[in-house]
Amino acid sequence: MTHNGTKPPVEGVKQSQLTDSTQKMSSPVEAEAHTVVALATDVVAALAERDERNAKVKDRLSDSGRADWPPVYADPFPELYASVPEIDIADLTAEIMGGAVAHHGLLLVRGLFSADQVADVRAAQDKIKAANLVEEPDSRGWYMPYDGGGRFHEKALRGRAEGLGGNWLADSPLGLAAALRHLEASGAIEAISEHFQERPSISLQKCVLRAVQPEPATTGWHQDGSFLCDDVRAMNVWTALSHCGGSHPASGLELIPRRCEDIFSIDQSLGKVSISFEMIEDMKKEFPAATPEFAPGDALFFDEHLLHRTHLEPGLSAVRYALECWFFAPSHAPSNYVPFLV
Numbered sequence: 001m002t003h004n005g006t007k008p009p010v011e012g013v014k015q016s017q018l019t020d021s022t023q024k025m026s027s028p029v030e031a032e033a034h035t036v037v038a039l040a041t042d043v044v045a046a047l048a049e050r051d052e053r054n055a056k057v058k059d060r061l062s063d064s065g066r067a068d069w070p071p072v073y074a075d076p077f078p079e080l081y082a083s084v085p086e087i088d089i090a091d092l093t094a095e096i097m098g099g100a101v102a103h104h105g106l107l108l109v110r111g112l113f114s115a116d117q118v119a120d121v122r123a124a125q126d127k128i129k130a131a132n133l134v135e136e137p138d139s140r141g142w143y144m145p146y147d148g149g150g151r152f153h154e155k156a157l158r159g160r161a162e163g164l165g166g167n168w169l170a171d172s173p174l175g176l177a178a179a180l181r182h183l184e185a186s187g188a189i190e191a192i193s194e195h196f197q198e199r200p201s202i203s204l205q206k207c208v209l210r211a212v213q214p215e216p217a218t219t220g221w222h223q224d225g226s227f228l229c230d231d232v233r234a235m236n237v238w239t240a241l242s243h244c245g246g247s248h249p250a251s252g253l254e255l256i257p258r259r260c261e262d263i264f265s266i267d268q269s270l271g272k273v274s275i276s277f278e279m280i281e282d283m284k285k286e287f288p289a290a291t292p293e294f295a296p297g298d299a300l301f302f303d304e305h306l307l308h309r310t311h312l313e314p315g316l317s318a319v320r321y322a323l324e325c326w327f328f329a330p331s332h333a334p335s336n337y338v339p340f341l342v
């Protein structure tokens with residue numbers, strides 16, 4: 001699964017069909033035998049970076065992680081009850097993030113991404129989508145599906161995600177490099193590293209560029225902890241890439257603004273992850289559901305305990321774009337996802 005960086009396996013393409021544009025072909029015969037796709041140097045670098053992120057995390061998977069888990073934080077919003085704590089990006093720290101999540105279930109960060117950063121990730125998303133429509137893998141680096149080694153059923157899962165309008169970020173070497181650069185610059189990765197006391201990882205399957213169509217549907221309430229491993233240490237950074245939620249005609253998220261320590265059992269009649277509507281209705285009596293409005297670049301931080309769902313109400317008319325990026329402490333990451341150190 002570890003590759004030499006310059007010639008990664010790409011589904012449907014033989015290794016010999018990919019080459020660094022700086023490499024010379026050994027003979028004209030070889031040139032005739034293969035359709036050689038020259039890769040630009042930034043693509044070669046992004047592919048090498050992706051492989052390196054995957055290789056590096058492996059040494060960390062058996063670390064023990066911080067002993068004092070969950071960390072204890074003071075409540076940064078002691079006056080708040082059953083509503084969404086909110087800050088500006090300038091105030092983001094591990095204490096505010098960890099404290100808001102520990103006491104209220106989540107934190108809304110206004111302006112996590114600047115307008116330029118949103119535009120950059122959105123442009124990447126459009127290029128990934130366009131490249132994904134073409135049969136051949138995209139030698140320009142926008143859509144080069146990561147081969148996780150076949151252990152993780154990634155082909156079927158990827159097909160399902162793409163069928164719903166999503167793209168796995170790590171399937172795009174250039175998109176991955178750009179989005180992680182912006183998450184680093186925002187301070188999100190630093191806050192999460194401090195919270196975990198380890199450099200976090202992301203994963204192939206749980207870091208998704210989403211485009212959600214404005215089609216009303218009954219969506220399932222869930223806690224991501226119901227399908228991550230029991231002792232997972234996680235933090236999601238869900239960043240709106242377009243105006244959405246609240247009264248805006250693009251879908252946002254609906255959530256219960258409270259800390260739930262329990263992971264509730266799922267309602268089998270609703271599939272593999274959803275919690276019963278009765279339980280949610282009951283909880284709403286004390287904790288009314290919230291549907292925050294997001295400007296592009298606003299982000300929600302929450303962990304595997306938050307009860308939430310995609311909010312697909314009738315009356316929507318605009319596509320919603322977002323980046324859902326679940327970070328894990330490598331010492332306590334789900335073993336069924338392909339990891340990358342950030």
Ligand SMILES: O=C(O)CCC(=O)C(=O)O
Pocket residue numbers: 210212224236238252253308309310311322324325
């Ligand atoms: O983007 C969505 O609509 C769903 C997001 C979600 O469930 C998550 O980030 O865990």
Ligand SMILES: [Fe+2]
Pocket residue numbers: 222223224308
């Ligand atoms: Fe979720």
